[in-house]
Amino acid sequence: MDAIRAALEALRRGDFVLVYDADGREEETDLTLASGAVTPDAIRRMRRDAGGLICVTLRGDVRERLGLPFMTDVLRTAGTAYPLLKELASEDMRYDRHSAFSITVNHRDTFTGITDRDRALTISRFAALAGEAIRRENGWAAHAFAREFRSPGHVPLLNAAEPLLEARRGHTELTTALLAMAGLVPSATICEMMADDGRALSKADAKAYARDRNLVFLEGQDIVRAWRAWSA
Numbered sequence: 001m002d003a004i005r006a007a008l009e010a011l012r013r014g015d016f017v018l019v020y021d022a023d024g025r026e027e028e029t030d031l032t033l034a035s036g037a038v039t040p041d042a043i044r045r046m047r048r049d050a051g052g053l054i055c056v057t058l059r060g061d062v063r064e065r066l067g068l069p070f071m072t073d074v075l076r077t078a079g080t081a082y083p084l085l086k087e088l089a090s091e092d093m094r095y096d097r098h099s100a101f102s103i104t105v106n107h108r109d110t111f112t113g114i115t116d117r118d119r120a121l122t123i124s125r126f127a128a129l130a131g132e133a134i135r136r137e138n139g140w141a142a143h144a145f146a147r148e149f150r151s152p153g154h155v156p157l158l159n160a161a162e163p164l165l166e167a168r169r170g171h172t173e174l175t176t177a178l179l180a181m182a183g184l185v186p187s188a189t190i191c192e193m194m195a196d197d198g199r200a201l202s203k204a205d206a207k208a209y210a211r212d213r214n215l216v217f218l219e220g221q222d223i224v225r226a227w228r229a230w231s232a
Contacts, residue, residue: 004226007216008182011037016045018193018210018217019174020203025095025220028052028192029206030171034179035127035187040116042189043123047116049209052192056123056155057176058130059186060162063102065133065141070159071101100160100172106153113154122155123189131185158190165227174220177227 007017014037020029031050033042035057046054058068072089079086091098106113107122125148133141160176161168175188193201193209201209210217 001226003216003218004181004222007178007218010216011178011182011184016042016215017178018206018215019171019178019190019223020206020217020219021171021174022169022220026170026200027203028171028200029203029217030175030190030192032171032175032178033189034182034184035123035189036131036185038120038123038127038189040120043116043119046189046191049193050191051194053156054119054189054191055158055172056126057100057158057160057172057179057186057188057190058102059160059164059176059180062130062133062141062186063159065138066130066145067142068102068157068159070099071103072099074103096168096170098161098168100158100168100170102157102159103151104153104156105149105151106155108148108150110153119155122149122153125149126155126157127185127187130187134185160186164231165224169220169224174223177223178218181226181230 010017011034014034017032018029019032031046043054072091075085075089105122107125110118110121112118129144129148158172160173164177165173171190175190176186179188180186193206195201207217
């Protein structure tokens with residue numbers, strides 16, 4: 001629990017933590033930051049030090065208030081007009097039962113959407129809107145979201161499965177749970193850490209990265225245990 005407490009304190013400070021999902025699952029480590037703390041410098045560090053896909057998670061209550069779908073549902077619905085999409089939406093991953101991916105977005109004040117500044121703006125504004133969505137009456141969030149963002153874009157959104165950490169224990173759920181336990185807007189910005197050979201960074205190397213930079217490294221099982229105690 002000392003590592004969990006250190007991770008929550010780091011997230012509240014706006015610092016990174018490293019989250020490894022589990023042996024036998026993806027076996028990947030994500031560089032993780034509170035979405036509300038994302039800056040252009042943070043985006044630059046994620047793409048340079050991690051190198052995977054920079055994504056933004058959201059908890060189920062935020063997803064419902066925004067009306068955001070899972071991408072597989074979008075493809076299956078569109079499959080009536082474009083049959084190929086229905087075929088592509090078959091979820092046959094070897095490590096999980098379904099994908100967390102939702103739509104991709106850009107903030108309307110961005111230019112291309114891909115620069116460090118543009119992605120930081122999209123993510124930080126999304127986090128602010130998610131926080132407002134929780135506090136305001138239902139019905140406000142979807143209209144506000146449509147006014148401020150457009151899709152497709154350069155920031156993939158990930159829907160956490162509910163209840164958190166029951167049916168699915170991927171990075172989306174693990175990091176969203178951390179943000180909730182930290183008392184922050186329940187949205188994490190995550191990026192898979194890649195090795196120079198193009199493969200996922202090994203657990204040992206991810207631990208060394210964290211140690212060398214005085215960052216907290218957590219395994220998924222640690223987060224699951226902490227979540228059970230916190231939400232009991």
